[in-house]
Amino acid sequence: MKRERPLALALHRALLLSFFCALLVAANSFAQPASSIVAPTARNDEGYTAKIKEYTTAAHFTTELVDHLPASERVPSPEKVLGYIAGTPNKLTYTKDLHRYFRELAKNSSRVRVFVAPEKSEEGREQLLVAVSDEANLVKLDRFKEITARLADPRQTNDAEARALINEGKPFYWASGSIHSTETGSPEMLLELAYRLAVEETPFIQEIRRNSIVLITPTLEVDGRDRMVDVYNYRKANPGKNAPGLLYWGKYVAHDNNRDGLGMALALTRNMMRTFLEYHPQVLHDLHESVPFLYTSTGTGPYNAWLDPIVIDEWHILAYHEVNEMTKRGVPGVWTHGFYDGWAPNYMFYVANGHNSIGRFYETFGNGGADTIERTVAQQSQRDWFRPNPPLPRVKWSLRNNVNMQQSALLLAMNYTAQNREKFLHNFYLKSKRAVAKAANEGPSAYVIPGNQPRPVEAAEMVNLLRLMGVEVQRMKGELSVKDQKDKEQKFPAGSYVVRMDQPYSRMADMMMDTQFYNANDPRPYDDTGWTLGVMRNVPTVRVTDKGVLNAPMELIKEDVRVRGxxxxxxxxxxxxxxxxxxxxxxxxxxxxxxxxxxxxxxxxxxxxxxxxxxxxxxxxxxxxxxxxxxxxxxxxxxxxxxxxxx
Structure with a gap:
């Protein structure tokens, strides 16, 4: 062996020392996530930060992401506009005040824009959509919408073009608050989240702003939100008296407003669908409350058989990232898997899952108001393989705890999406591409709604419902003759409706029109429901496997069908x-x-x-x-x- 000279040996040792120091720093950074997230020179709003600490009942119910609020000379915090911080005990915010704050935020920050949803609620209230990102991204918002629209339809985009679009594009991450009115925390949390995203200058938040565009629906059930705040305030003002019960939240609808994904009878569902088809977000995140302390959705299965398996994998990728990161920060009771199954498509978030995007939800522990209460945790609290870090058996729970938990996990998911910008955009394109190939690779080829219907109005309304979901429907120009699976000829008259399976939203169409066969040996489904549209509307519908149907002369229906009597x-x-x-x-x-x-x-x-x-x-x-x-x-x-x- 060649002997090293003293100078070379010294240099070698110095290099080794530097290397191990670097490893030590990296390991310490990994063990202490705050070191790469918190900007040491950042100035906080001390009064707001003190109240966060006061209203949080234990240190393990917060993280370094949300245990403070950055100060801004120009951009108003929720406290400056509303007079109280997000998560204040005994305070819930009316819809008009939620909207007032977001408009003030947009007025004072070039990183925030506010849009009004297409339809007002059944009782005449506005629903807002808020966009938060770097100013440079918001200036080019229409361009980023164009990019996701092109990735959503691979028939107009080849692989080389898609690669360039993915390199340029930004994923949209859409968080939606309080579809269920008694689940009160998310609208409060979203106020603070939007402010934090707009003003904080940590590398962690900058990553989200730079490499993604966050969309926020402050409260989805705007009518029910105001009823809930009314009832809560009545209880606080009249202790000992029975408060009025909420038979309905919205207009003749309560908890089942999150079961309108099949019929789209409510303005809130139609707004979500139309907004999705405008922005084509990669993630739609619905915020709920029930089980302790934070459940992030994956489901137990059986999973919906019509979904692309990639989206089910993406549910798990995001959920396990959140569980891991929250657990590393010492937060108890963050888990996944064992809550619902993932079978039925009647939920609002199938606006995303049925359209090659990721639909997901949280269930965060809540008290049904803004009280701070001692709670005994019973359900979903045992240790299990999917819940190795279970909730504590007894807890003093506050609205601020709820805000901390939701906001921390949501920021982690948003940051992960931004860091993996190209992966999520590529998966979005790939799922769309696989959907177009469905007729050739999986089948069926199409569904035909015969033109000689005994119920033409119901058939037309079914076509219009599919079109509202973004599904393309064609009309036959002449008579159609195809073979069924037994090689028997089937004939359909001119004017028959055809739903092709070589389109981007073929999976949504197949899901809506196919027959469900639930395995009797599987556990009882979370929602015991069927949804075959033809059966629901008493409209004959034919599943066609003959690929010849795709070559028949037909034209795209470009406006709602109306049957004249x-x-x-x-x-x-x-x-x-x-x-x-x-x-x-x-x-x-x-x-x-x-x-x-x-x-x-x-x-x-x-x-x-x-x-x-x-x-x-x-x-x-x-x-x-x-x-x-x-x-x-x-x-x-x-x-x-x-x-x-x-x-």
Whole structure:
């Protein structure tokens, strides 16, 4: 062995010492996450920070990410606008004040923009969307929306173009608060989160701002939020009295507002869907409250069989990152897996899961208000393989604890998404690409809704619902002939609707139109529901595996389908008009529209000429009704898609 000279040996030792020092620093940094996150020269809002500490019941219910609030000379904190900090005991914020704060934030920070959702709530309240990112990103917001839109449709983007778009683009991470009105913490937390993202200058927050765009819906159920605050304030003002119960949160809807993903009957669901189709976010994160202390969703399975397996993997990637990072920080009771299954697509966050994005949720421990309460933790508190760091058996729980837990975990997920910007954008593109290839690789080829429907109005409404979900629907230009799986010929007339499976949202369409076969040996599902649209609407729908259907002449439907009804028979038609009872829901609407008109209902089937009429058909006699009956009836049936026959 060659002997080292003294100078060389000294240099060698110095290099080794430097190397091990670097390893020690790195290891210490890994063990102490705050060292890379907290800017030592940052100036905090001391008054706000003191209240965070006061309202947090134990040190293990906070992290270095949220145990302080950065100060700003120009941008107002929630306390400066509302008079109290997020998570203040006995204080909940009305929708109008939530919105007032976000508008003040946007007015004073170029890193924040506020948009109004397309529809107002059923009671006339606005729903807001807030965007937070670096100023340079928000200036180019339309460009980043264009990028995600192009990645969402690989039919217009090849792989080389996609690589360039992924390199340029920023993922959208969308957090949505309080769809369930009794789950009160997330709107308060989102106030502070937006401020923190806008003003804090730590490398951790800068990463989120620079490499992603955060979207925030402060409260989704805006009507129910205000009712909940009213009831809570009544309880505080009238101790010992029974407070009014909330039979409904929104207009005739309560907890089931998060089961509207199939019907999209509520303005809040339609707003989420339309906003998704405008921004194409990579993550939609729905914030809930129930079990201790913070559950981050993955589900136990059986998982929805129509989802791309990649999205299920992404649920786990994000959830285990949060669990690991929160556990490293000494926070108890953060876990995943054992809460719901992941089967039914009726939840709001299927706005994302059904469209090649990541839909996920939290359940954070809450007290159903803003009280600080001693709680005995019973359910979901035992140690298990998926919950090795279980919640404490007894706890003093505050709204501020809730704010700390949600905000810390959410920041960790947002930072991870920003750090892995290209991975999430690439997966988004890849899932879209795999969806377009579904007809060729997995099947079926299409679904056909025959044009000779006995219920054309229901068929049209089903088509319009699919279109609202972003699913493309085509109309046949001529007769279609295909083979079924038994090689038997099937024929469909011109005008039949076709839902192709070679489109970006084929998985959502397949999910909605296929038949579910739940394994009887699996555990009872979290939501015991079925959802086949054709069956739900009593509309014949045919699953087609013959790839020839994709070559048939058809045209894309570009606006909602409207079936025009008609009144047949001469102007001086006989003594009555008959409307067949074919289970169209608009028959009930007709009865209300013609509320002053006398209408009889047939108790048995009958025949007029060559036409059969079912039991339940409407018989409207001219005698005893308005002399203007024909005009009124014709206007009503034309609008409702019904056919009235003069006899």
């Amino acid at each position: 008609r009144l047949t028979g001469a102007n001086n038609a006989g003594s009555a008009y008959v409307i067949n009872h074919n289970t169209e829901n608009t028959l009930a609407t007709l009865r209300y529209q013609l509320k002053e008109t006398k209408i009889s209902v047939a108790e048995e089937t009958f025949k007029v000429g060559a036409q059969d009429f079912n039991a339940g058909s409407f018989i409207i006699k001219t005698e005893g009704n308005s002399t203007d009956l024909r005009r009124q009836l014709e206007a009503a049936v034309t609008d409702l898609g019904l056919t009235a026959v003069g006899v």
